Amino acid sequence: MDDSFVLGRLTSMQYSPRTLDILYKSSIITLVGVPLVGVLTAMILAWKRIFFPMDLAVLLAFHTVACMGITVGYHRMLTHQGFVAPAWLRLIILICGAMAFEGTPAQWAATHIKHHAHSDEEGDPHSPLEGFWHAHIGWLFARTNFPEVRKYAPQLLDDPVVLFVTRTTFLWMGLSLFIPYLVGGWTGFVWAGLVRVFLTTHVTWAVNSVCHTFGKREFETTDASRNHWLIRLLAYGEGWHNNHHAFPRNAFHGMRWWQLDLCDLFIRICELLGLVTQVQRVSPEAANEQRVRALRVSGKVDLLRMQLQHAAEAAQAEVERLFQQSIAATGDSSLQVRMGEYIARIADIRRSVSSPLRVKHSRLEGYASQIQIVLEQARAMAQRTASAVG
Ligand SMILES: [Zn+2]
Numbered sequence: 001m002d003d004s005f006v007l008g009r010l011t012s013m014q015y016s017p018r019t020l021d022i023l024y025k026s027s028i029i030t031l032v033g034v035p036l037v038g039v040l041t042a043m044i045l046a047w048k049r050i051f052f053p054m055d056l057a058v059l060l061a062f063h064t065v066a067c068m069g070i071t072v073g074y075h076r077m078l079t080h081q082g083f084v085a086p087a088w089l090r091l092i093i094l095i096c097g098a099m100a101f102e103g104t105p106a107q108w109a110a111t112h113i114k115h116h117a118h119s120d121e122e123g124d125p126h127s128p129l130e131g132f133w134h135a136h137i138g139w140l141f142a143r144t145n146f147p148e149v150r151k152y153a154p155q156l157l158d159d160p161v162v163l164f165v166t167r168t169t170f171l172w173m174g175l176s177l178f179i180p181y182l183v184g185g186w187t188g189f190v191w192a193g194l195v196r197v198f199l200t201t202h203v204t205w206a207v208n209s210v211c212h213t214f215g216k217r218e219f220e221t222t223d224a225s226r227n228h229w230l231i232r233l234l235a236y237g238e239g240w241h242n243n244h245h246a247f248p249r250n251a252f253h254g255m256r257w258w259q260l261d262l263c264d265l266f267i268r269i270c271e272l273l274g275l276v277t278q279v280q281r282v283s284p285e286a287a288n289e290q291r292v293r294a295l296r297v298s299g300k301v302d303l304l305r306m307q308l309q310h311a312a313e314a315a316q317a318e319v320e321r322l323f324q325q326s327i328a329a330t331g332d333s334s335l336q337v338r339m340g341e342y343i344a345r346i347a348d349i350r351r352s353v354s355s356p357l358r359v360k361h362s363r364l365e366g367y368a369s370q371i372q373i374v375l376e377q378a379r380a381m382a383q384r385t386a387s388a389v390g
């Protein structure tokens with residue numbers, strides 16, 4: 001079966017890998033570029049005062065529907081099995097998700113499961129450790145970042161609701177552009193169609209980029225996930241991303257009473273009405289235990305970061321002293337270049353240690369041994385120079 005609306009359809013058409021690559025990249029350029037053209041057109045329309053409140057209302061309605069389809073349907077229900085819903089409700093929620101222009105439910109879930117399996121490590125499809133823009137949009141351009149559904153979410157290939165939405169994804173995408181046109185004509189198409197797609201897709205991509213780079217960490221996790229207030233607002237709760245990585249199956253991403261959001265509210269109401277069952281939640285005790293652990297670990301990491309800063313500064317001073325001594329003894333000015341190389345390596349380590357990105361304890365220990373290696377090499381060089389002169 002075709003498990004991705006772009007990837008699956010293309011791979012099923014027997015193209016050569018090169019043609020496939022060109023077709024695939026063109027599809028992604030269209031997905032990223034056309035809504036951007038829509039935003040620019042909307043700005044020109046707004047400048048000329050061609051602007052209708054109804055278009056904005058439809059924009060907000062479609063963003064809410066599509067975004068909740070992704071967060072409640074694709075993400076919490078399908079990927080993490082945070083609750084169980086009957087087939088008719090699953091169908092509605094997943095159709096809403098298909099309107100977000102983020103691919104089929106099965107492909108989305110497989111990619112996201114891969115993200116959780118390798119968060120901010122090799123194998124993560126969209127970690128900002130490879131660059132912020134890679135995490136936001138760049139990752140979309142490499143077909144290899146989309147894993148096989150068969151490998152990461154095989155159970156979804158036997159799910160008739162998922163299969164139906166997968167096969168009809170294009171229909172729902174088209175409908176989410178056609179309805180705004182019916183309601184508002186061309187301005188409706190631009191605002192509630194194209195600008196809406198721009199908003200919905202970028203908000204989801206920001207969970208991958210912004211919420212793994214900026215914001216606060218309440219829980220200790222093995223990745224760089226963070227809670228970000230703005231993404232939380234725009235993505236109806238998905239911005240509580242550190243909470244989510246700490247407790248992936250939890251159906252509610254808000255972990256405190258004031259962190260309630262629209263998606264949490266929707267699931268709670270469905271549960272109260274008996275529409276969804278087996279809703280996964282975390283007890284306040286388990287959450288507190290995890291918070292205490294987070295404080296302990298982040299304290300240790302901060303201390304190690306500080307020690308490494310001092311060690312790197314001291315190492316730089318020693319390398320400079322050793323090289324200056326050797327240059328003075330031999331008069332060999334080419335040593336200046338090599339000293340620059342050693343200092344550049346230490347500067348690299350200092351930059352990584354003070355990076356705003358979260359660094360794992362084990363990686364920091366790696367930096368400590370790298371400083372030691374640079375120092376040993378510089379000392380050996382100084383010794384060789386001294387014995388050559390002697
Ligand atoms: Zn994440």
Ligand SMILES: [Zn+2]
Nearest residue numbers: 112116244248
């Ligand atoms: Zn997740």
